[in-house]
Structure formats: C-alpha cells, structure tokens
Amino acid sequence: DFRGWKIGKEKKPQTKRFEGLTVEAMRKYREASSEAVRRRLARVMAHRPCRVCGGRRLKREWLAVRIGGPDDRWLGIQDFCALDVAGAMEWLKGFQPDPSKAEVCRRLADDVRSRLSFLSEVGLDYLTLDRTSGTLSGGEAQRIRLATQLGAGLSGVLYVLDEPSVGLHAADTARLIGALTRLRDLGNTVIVVEHDEEIIRAADWVIDMGPGAGAGGGLILAEGLPDGIASPTGEWLRGKKISVPAAPAALGLGELVIRGAREHNLRNIDVKIPLGRLVCLTGPSGSGKSTLADDILRRVLMRHFNGSGEMPGAHDGIDGLDQIEKCVVADQSPIGRSPRSNPATFTGAFDLVRDLFTKLALAKQRGYGPGRFSFNAAGGRCERCMGNGRLKIEMHFLPDAWVVCPGCFGKRFNRETLEVTYKGKSIADVLELAVSDARAFFRPIPKLHKILEILEELGLGYLKLGQPANTLSGGEAQRLKLAVELAKPQAPHTLYLFDEPTTGLHFGDVEKLLAAFMRLRDAGHSVLVVEHQLDVIAASDWVIELGPGGGKHGGSLVS
Structure with a gap:
C-alpha cells in the first residue's frame, strides 16, 4: 500500500493499493484494443516455465504415476508426451502390462499405437505429442486431420485439402502421397489444391486454372492427365526450368557463426552463415531448422537490435553480429489481426x-x-x-x-x-x-x-x-513484408530471415520471388531462407542442410 495520496480540498491522507508492475502490464495487454499497444507491451514480457510444475502443467501427485516399459524405462504421462511419434511407437512395442490388467491395457495400448501409426504414415513422426497446436504449420494441421480420417476408414466421402504439403520436405512427400492414395483406394474422392510437383504428377486428374490471379484468373485452362495438359503448369511439368541470375563476385562480408547450438534436438553444432549471399537452410521436417533459425538466431538478433525480452535457445554464442547493422524477419505471421489493416x-x-x-x-x-x-x-x-x-x-x-x-x-x-x-x-x-x-x-x-x-x-x-x-494467407503476408523492404531507400547491411516464402506459390511466381531475393543480395544484403522448395535450394548461393532425419534422428549438420 502507498500512503500519502491527497485528494480533495482538505488534503486528507489517503491509502491506495498498488497493483504491481507485472499485474498492470498484463491488465493493459488484455484491455488493449490496438495491435501497436500490444506489441509495445509484449517487449517487456517473456515466456518462462512455471516455477511450480517446471512447465509440465500437472500436479505432483499425477506426475508421480509412472508405467514401466521396455528396458525398464518408467515413464510418467509427461515423459510419454515428450516423446516424438516414432519414439512413442517404439516404447509401446515393448510395453508389457501386468497380467491381471493385460486385457484392458493391451486394448488401450493398441488403440494408441494405431493412432500414432496414422500420424507416422502422413509424415508426422517427428512431432512430439505435447506440441502445442499454435506452433503447427497449416500443412501439419491438415495432415493431422488427414491421419484422423485414415483411422476412421470411411468410404464414399469427398475430401478437400488445401496445400497439405506445406512445410514438408521432398523426402517426406512420398509418404503423404501414399496416404492420399490410400484414401482414394478406400472408395473416396480426394481433391487437393496444390503446387508441389510430385503431388501434381501423382494425381489421376489435373485441373489447371488461370491464366493469372484475382480478376485475371477464374478460367479452366486445361484438364486431364498430368503429362498431357497443355497449359503453363504443363510446361513446367514437362521440364521448363526457372531462370536463375548468376551469383555475384564475392563481397568479402564475412560470416555469422552460431556456436554450440543444442536447443531441442540440435546436437551441439556449429553453423557458418556467409554474409552477402542467398543462403538456404533446409532439411527434413523436424530436423531442427526452425529451432536454429527462429529459437536461436532470430531471438538473438531481436535482443541485439531491438532489446527483445525473448530468451534464445541453448547455444554458446554467435560471432559476427558486428558485421550486421539491421535485421528484418519476414515470417508468415499476419500483418494485422484487424480487418481495418490492408x-x-x-x-x-x-x-x-x-x-x-x-x-x-x-x-x-x-x-x-x-x-x-x-x-x-x-x-x-x-x-x-x-x-x-x-x-x-x-x-x-x-x-x-x-x-x-x-x-x-x-x-x-x-x-x-x-x-x-x-x-x-x-x-x-x-x-x-x-x-x-x-x-x-x-x-x-x-x-x-x-x-x-x-x-x-x-x-x-x-x-x-x-x-x-x-483474409491474407501466410505467404501473401510474407511477400507484403518483403515488398515494404524493397520499397525502402538504400539501407545499411541487413540480414533478412524468411520462413518458407514459397508457400502457396505457382512455379512462375517462385521465379518472381527468386528475382526479389537476388535484388536484395545484389544490393549488398544477406538473405537466409528456410525452405524445402527444390528450385529455391538450387538457386541459392550456399546451402545448409540439417538432418539426416527428423526428431531424434535430426539435429546434425549434414552439409
């Protein structure tokens, strides 16, 4: 309590309860009607694990309950949920329940194992079971719903999927195609809105719309078998290549070195990022790309340049920050939550x-x-x-x-x-x-x-x-952010971070995006792109690949 407040003509001492800075900041954040106010308040906030449960969200009594598994591994519910899908399936294979409860336990274990197998079938075996839904990409969320439908075993159903390959590495696309084929073979009709070349080639029938976007589109240009359609998409499928400008002479801008990255599944790796280049960070889904680029590099840059309160992931340090004068993160987050923004x-x-x-x-x-x-x-x-x-x-x-x-x-x-x-x-x-x-x-x-x-x-x-x-997609929002940067006058050496910018783009639009990246590079800036699209990887000046797999099989520097 604060004493000494004087109110009114008589100047009588008053006592006013002070709510505290933390409570006041949270209250103002909840009551704020402006996105700008929320962003300013968010600078003094940071997520931390709960001091009582350590981030495990349950009481001690429930955390104390454990079940014995293979190799005498006793897991509580929090330990089991911390496993990825592949690890959970492996643990369940060796699960031997008490003989007196075997009938009930085996039925439950088989049901869990069956559901996990559907997730693995659609290429999500790298996800941990306690992964929050807000951190999933649009493609991952769709594939989870697809796994649910595989388990239902229905027939005579029309399924419509909107770019389920988002965030999926080329090595995992075959598994997704297998899941879609299985749905078809059950007697269902599957309609997929997609730009991925492998999925288009695997389709039984292709409908190509265009010729442009918005008012310039709305027409059916061609339909038929993938190899036979006479349209712009057909030309790309028959081998038309994206034109890539030649790399400029070395600018000698040095490099960033991330030392001892070990957050999540990263295995204490050192990663060198050459500056003044278009650098592509790639690897299978769950190999640690987002952890390296977002949890470590982005957070360090935001703390260095903007004083952000977000804690970076575990690492020893980053060398070469003095060679960068500015950082721009162009992710797929919305440019505004209000319809007033456009x-x-x-x-x-x-x-x-x-x-x-x-x-x-x-x-x-x-x-x-x-x-x-x-x-x-x-x-x-x-x-x-x-x-x-x-x-x-x-x-x-x-x-x-x-x-x-x-x-x-x-x-x-x-x-x-x-x-x-x-x-x-x-x-x-x-x-x-x-x-x-x-x-x-x-x-x-x-x-x-x-x-x-x-x-x-x-x-x-x-x-x-x-x-x-x-109403804008994540890819559209990301390109709008890129447009803002390209429209600015000559800026000091800037590092640009992009997270899968080709999401939702046709082959022809990827060519336009690459040209924009080259403009930034030729202006003396550094561009780091987290991407799976093969044309972008091939056009890059430098490729960093993590892997060799996802989850516990990833986290290493492959090349």
Whole structure:
C-alpha cells in the first residue's frame, strides 16, 4: 500500500493499493484494443516455465504415476508426451502390462499405437505429442486431420485439402502421397489444391486454372492427365526450368557463426552463415531448422537490435553480429489481426493516396486534411458502422452475423468524403482497385507507382488495395513484408530471415520471388531462407542442410 495520496480540498491522507508492475502490464495487454499497444507491451514480457510444475502443467501427485516399459524405462504421462511419434511407437512395442490388467491395457495400448501409426504414415513422426497446436504449420494441421480420417476408414466421402504439403520436405512427400492414395483406394474422392510437383504428377486428374490471379484468373485452362495438359503448369511439368541470375563476385562480408547450438534436438553444432549471399537452410521436417533459425538466431538478433525480452535457445554464442547493422524477419505471421489493416495501409501506399486526395481542388475548398480520408478517424468515415463498412448482428446462440452497412453501403466513408474524386474515382473506389489496376491508375505518382510496381513484381498484382489483412494467407503476408523492404531507400547491411516464402506459390511466381531475393543480395544484403522448395535450394548461393532425419534422428549438420 502507498500512503500519502491527497485528494480533495482538505488534503486528507489517503491509502491506495498498488497493483504491481507485472499485474498492470498484463491488465493493459488484455484491455488493449490496438495491435501497436500490444506489441509495445509484449517487449517487456517473456515466456518462462512455471516455477511450480517446471512447465509440465500437472500436479505432483499425477506426475508421480509412472508405467514401466521396455528396458525398464518408467515413464510418467509427461515423459510419454515428450516423446516424438516414432519414439512413442517404439516404447509401446515393448510395453508389457501386468497380467491381471493385460486385457484392458493391451486394448488401450493398441488403440494408441494405431493412432500414432496414422500420424507416422502422413509424415508426422517427428512431432512430439505435447506440441502445442499454435506452433503447427497449416500443412501439419491438415495432415493431422488427414491421419484422423485414415483411422476412421470411411468410404464414399469427398475430401478437400488445401496445400497439405506445406512445410514438408521432398523426402517426406512420398509418404503423404501414399496416404492420399490410400484414401482414394478406400472408395473416396480426394481433391487437393496444390503446387508441389510430385503431388501434381501423382494425381489421376489435373485441373489447371488461370491464366493469372484475382480478376485475371477464374478460367479452366486445361484438364486431364498430368503429362498431357497443355497449359503453363504443363510446361513446367514437362521440364521448363526457372531462370536463375548468376551469383555475384564475392563481397568479402564475412560470416555469422552460431556456436554450440543444442536447443531441442540440435546436437551441439556449429553453423557458418556467409554474409552477402542467398543462403538456404533446409532439411527434413523436424530436423531442427526452425529451432536454429527462429529459437536461436532470430531471438538473438531481436535482443541485439531491438532489446527483445525473448530468451534464445541453448547455444554458446554467435560471432559476427558486428558485421550486421539491421535485421528484418519476414515470417508468415499476419500483418494485422484487424480487418481495418490492408495491403495499402501496411505498405504505406494509403498515406500517399490520402495526401493526393487532400491536394485536390474540392478537398482544398472544404479544408479536408489527410485524416478526412481515413476510415479509422471520425470526420470522413461512416459513423454508423465506424468505418467498418459492415454491421455486426449478435446471435446469442449462433455465430455473429455481418451485414453491409445501410448508411454507406459498404463504402466505409460518408457522402461528403466520397464526393472528392481523382480521375472519377473516390477514396472508396481506390481501395477496391487491384494492385495491377492501381499501378496503371497512379502512374503519374512516382512514389506510389514504385510501391505498386514492387507488389506486382512479387506476384501480388491480384490483391485489392483494401483487402482485409485477416483474409491474407501466410505467404501473401510474407511477400507484403518483403515488398515494404524493397520499397525502402538504400539501407545499411541487413540480414533478412524468411520462413518458407514459397508457400502457396505457382512455379512462375517462385521465379518472381527468386528475382526479389537476388535484388536484395545484389544490393549488398544477406538473405537466409528456410525452405524445402527444390528450385529455391538450387538457386541459392550456399546451402545448409540439417538432418539426416527428423526428431531424434535430426539435429546434425549434414552439409
């Protein structure tokens, strides 16, 4: 308690309870309505294992219960869940229950073993059983659901999968194809939305859509057997190669050396990352790539440059940090959780558009400033929907429903603001433009045209400028972050970290992405890409491969 607070005219001493800095920070984090506020508060927070249970989440009484297994290995529930799928199956093979309880125990053990075998069949034998769902990639989550369906043994079912090969190494793709084939052989129909070459070749029938994306697509270009389709995808399948620019002369920028990396399954390895190069970190799923790049390297860089509170994974140190002046992490995390964020606001293009509208004659006559053309500020936005363009109808026992705002008809701005037009288009019409159309529309505005040109070069010409950020895929969000960096003026030596940037990309779009990486490299920057895509690996200047397998069979430096 703090004493001495004086309130009112009489200045009487008051006592006020101080909630504490930790409690105050947590309360403000929960109550914050802005992503920017949450990011600032997150800088003083860090995850630590619970001091009572050591991160095992159960009471001591339950942790004390153990079951004997092969080689006299006694495991509690927390020890068993810490095993990967392959290790758990191996332990269950030697499990010998008490004879008096054998009938019940064997039935339960067989059921667990069966479910684990389905996970192994779809290439997930490297996952530990206590892995939290929030850390799974989209492809891993889909393959877990696929394993569930394999166990159900149903027939006559239509399965639709959206890029199940995400995060899967080429060596594991054959197992996924085997699982999909098994579903088909049970009498089911399997539709897979996919860009992976092996899966396309293994299909019984291919439907190729295009020719472009967004408004430039929507047509069926070809359908038939994989080897016979006459379309851009067919050309790639018949051997068309991605053009790769030649590597520049050595720049002599030195190297980063990660010493004694031993977090999770990493085996006390030393990894050298040459600077001024496009470096690809690859290896089978679960071999330790994310642990090395994210848990160790990224966290060290964030602490070094930004004062982050995240604790890096176990390692001895990193040499060569003094050779880097900046670090940019372009992962697949969303660019914003609110639908108010969009490609135009994230890239800074919307600021230029608003400045343009304020310079128009009608805007000057009415005294409109940039804030008038923002759907986040009062004055120009529709006050009925608060600039959302939609109204939420709360359904007490059902999910909330959204309807178009009857005040602005989804335009998000009020009538007076929409009366200001540039080349016949209002600010709301501009947000509805695709990037490709906007590039031609704003050609006379050099700074704005440059941003839009970079977005189109990265294969994002189909996106609408006002498309809500929460509808973008992880790959789209990652390329938007790359576009922001490419649009900036010449920066000091920067290390860029990318996590599987080819997710969701067609062969032709991979070529555009590689060209962007080469631009960063040729500008004197360093690029580290965690990737499985073979064309990206082949185009890299330097390859670091971890393995030879996943889980306990990985963690070593193969090459």
